[in-house]
Amino acid sequence: MRKEKIDKILVMNLGGIGDLLLSVPFLRGLRQSYPDSFITLWVVNRAKEIVQGLNYFDELLVFDLQELRFSDFIFRPGRLWNALIFLLSQRKKKYSLAINLLPLVNILSALKVAIVFLLIGSNKKAGRDTNGRGFIYGIKIYEKDMPGLYDVNLQASLLEEIGGKKTKKELEIYLGEEEESNAGRILKGCGFSDVRLLVGVNPGADWPSKRWGAGNFAEVINGLSEGMPINVVITGGGNDEGIAKELAGLLKVESCVLAGKTTLKTLAAILKRVDLFITNDTGPMHIAIAVKTPVVAVVGPGYFKRFIPESPDIITVRKDVDCSPCTRRECDSMKCLREVYPFEVLHAAERLLKRR
Numbered sequence: 001m002r003k004e005k006i007d008k009i010l011v012m013n014l015g016g017i018g019d020l021l022l023s024v025p026f027l028r029g030l031r032q033s034y035p036d037s038f039i040t041l042w043v044v045n046r047a048k049e050i051v052q053g054l055n056y057f058d059e060l061l062v063f064d065l066q067e068l069r070f071s072d073f074i075f076r077p078g079r080l081w082n083a084l085i086f087l088l089s090q091r092k093k094k095y096s097l098a099i100n101l102l103p104l105v106n107i108l109s110a111l112k113v114a115i116v117f118l119l120i121g122s123n124k125k126a127g128r129d130t131n132g133r134g135f136i137y138g139i140k141i142y143e144k145d146m147p148g149l150y151d152v153n154l155q156a157s158l159l160e161e162i163g164g165k166k167t168k169k170e171l172e173i174y175l176g177e178e179e180e181s182n183a184g185r186i187l188k189g190c191g192f193s194d195v196r197l198l199v200g201v202n203p204g205a206d207w208p209s210k211r212w213g214a215g216n217f218a219e220v221i222n223g224l225s226e227g228m229p230i231n232v233v234i235t236g237g238g239n240d241e242g243i244a245k246e247l248a249g250l251l252k253v254e255s256c257v258l259a260g261k262t263t264l265k266t267l268a269a270i271l272k273r274v275d276l277f278i279t280n281d282t283g284p285m286h287i288a289i290a291v292k293t294p295v296v297a298v299v300g301p302g303y304f305k306r307f308i309p310e311s312p313d314i315i316t317v318r319k320d321v322d323c324s325p326c327t328r329r330e331c332d333s334m335k336c337l338r339e340v341y342p343f344e345v346l347h348a349a350e351r352l353l354k355r356r
Contacts, residue, residue, distance in 0.1 A: 006034055006096040010122065011057070012042045013101045015067060016206075017264065017283030018307055019151075020047045021171050021290055023101050023284070026155040027056035029167035033227035035157070040093070049264045050287070053174030061090075065116065087119040098122035101155060103143060104133040105327070116300050126162055128154065151306050169309075171290035172289040173268045182262075183269035187233070190256035197353060200271060200288070203247045204240030204259065209331040212298045212340065214243050218250035219342035220278060224252040224349055233258050233274065235267060235284055275356045278349055281307070289314065294352040296345055300337040301326045317346040 009030065013023050020043055030039060041057040043065045052060070057302055063086050098117055104110040110133040117125050117136055126139035134140045141157045143149070152169045160166070187198075203217045232251060235245040236259035244259035262270065268287045271277055277288040281299045288295050289309070297308060299318040303325045308316055319339040 006037050006124075008095045009034065009037050009039045009099075010042060010090070010093075010095045010098040010120065011039065011101065012099065012116075014042070014044050015047070015102050016044075017050050018286035019046045020050055021153040021173070021286045021308065023155060024051065024054065024056070024172050024290075025152050025167060026101060026159055027054070028172070029156070029159045029164050030162075031056040032167055033162075033164035038094075040095075041281060050268075052265075054172065055174060066181075066226065080119065084091070084119070087116060091119060095120065095122040097124045097126065099158075099162070100127040100137075101126075102244050103128050103268070104130040105145075107133060111136070117338040126158065128149045128158065128216075150309055152309070154306075171286070173265065173287065173290050175265060175269050175272070175291075179263075179265040179269040182266045183273060186258065186262065186266070186270065187256075187273065190231075190233065192231040192254055192256070194229075196231045197275045197356065198233065198273065199224065199230045199349075199353075200233050200235055200277040200279075200293075202235045202240075202270060202277070202282060202284045203243045203246065204236040204288045205280040205282040206237075206239070207329045207335065209280075209301050210282060210337075211243070212280055212300070212337050215249060216298075216340075216342050216345075217247055217278065220345045220349060221303040222250075222252045223342070223346045224353070225251075227350065228353060230353075232256070233270065235259060235262075235270070237283075238286060276349060276353050277320045294356070296352065298340055298345060300324070300334070300340075301328055301331065312351065315352060317345050317348055 013020050039057040040059040040061055042061040045062050048062050098120055100113050114136040125137050127134055127137045129140040129142045131145045139161055141161055197244040201217055203214050205211050232253055232255040234247055234255055234257045236244050238260035240259040244257045248255045248257050268291050271288045271293050272291040274293050276294050277298045279285045281302050285297050297316050299316050299325055304316055317340055318334055321336045324336045
C-alpha cells in the first residue's frame with residue numbers, strides 16, 4: 001500500500017495476554033510510521049494491563065466483544081444492545097483505517113469481524129486473510145490455518161502492506177517504579193533462608209488441555225535441586241491457586257506460592273528477577289519472554305511456531321503426535337502432553353541454568 005495521510009487508526013486485538021504482547025512490535029512500528037495519526041488500541045479487559053504505560057497509542061479502548069454469541073440475538077438481547085451502542089459510538093470517530101490483528105479462525109469469526117467493521121464504518125480495513133476468509137479487508141496478507149510463521153513476523157508483513165516501516169521485533173512491557181518495588185517486596189516476603197538461583201514455575205493454564213500436571217513439574221524441580229542450589233516461586237492467576245499449592249506440597253526445596261497474588265505487571269517485574277522460568281504454554285510464558293528471562297516451555301496442542309520465537313534462551317519441549325497441533329480447550333486423550341517426560345524438561349532446565 002502506498003503511504004498516505006491517515007488521521008485516525010483503530011487497532012483491534014481481542015485476544016489474551018500472549019496475543020496482545022505479540023502485537024507490541026506492530027504497534028511500535030505503526031507509531032513510528034504514522035507519528036501524527038491518532039491511534040486507538042481496542043483490547044479486552046483481562047489483557048489491558050500488559051500494554052498500559054506504552055506510548056505507541058493515544059487511546060486504550062476496553063470492551064469484551066469477543067464473548068458475544070449469535071445466540072444473544074434471542075437469549076441476551078440486552079448484551080447485544082450494549083455492543084451495538086459501543087460500536088456505533090466508534091463510528092462517530094470516523095476512523096481512516098481499522099486493523100484486526102488476529103487470524104480469522106473460522107467463517108463465524110470472519111462474519112463477526114465483518115459486522116463489527118461494517119458498523120464502525122472505517123474508510124479502509126486491514127487484517128490477516130486466513131485461508132481466504134478475509135473478504136472484509138481491502139488491505140490484507142494471506143496466511144494458512146496452521147501458520148508456520150511467528151506472529152510478530154506475520155504482523156510485520158501486514159504493517160508493510162499498510163505502508164509502515166520495519167521495526168525491531170522484541171516484545172516489550174513497561175514497568176514503573178511501583179511494579180519494581182512491589183516485586184522486591186513480594187520476593188523479600190517469601191523469606192528464603194539463603195541466596196540461591198531463583199526458579200519460577202507456572203503449573204496452571206486457562207485451557208485444561210495445556211496443563212502438564214503438578215506431579216510432572218515437581219519431578220523436574222526436585223531433580224534440579226539435586227544438582228544445584230535453588231529456591232522456587234510458583235506463579236499463576238487466581239484460578240491456579242489450587243494446582244500451585246499442590247505443587248508446593250510435592251517439592252523438596254523452599255518454595256513460595258504467588259499464584260493469584262500479583263498483578264500482571266508485578267508478575268513481569270518478578271519474572272525479570274528469576275534465573276529460569278519453567279512453564280506451560282500460557283500468558284506468563286509470554287511475559288517471561290518479554291522481560292528476557294530464560295524459559296523452558298512445555299507445549300501441548302498449540303501452534304508453537306506462531307507464539308514462541310527462536311532464541312537460545314528459550315527451549316520448547318513438545319512432541320509431534322498425529323492429532324497435534326489443535327485448538328481444543330479440553331481433551332480426553334492429552335496424548336501430546338502425556339508423551340512429554342519430566343527428564344526431558346529437567347535436561348532443558350539444567351542446560352539453561354548452567355549458563356547462568
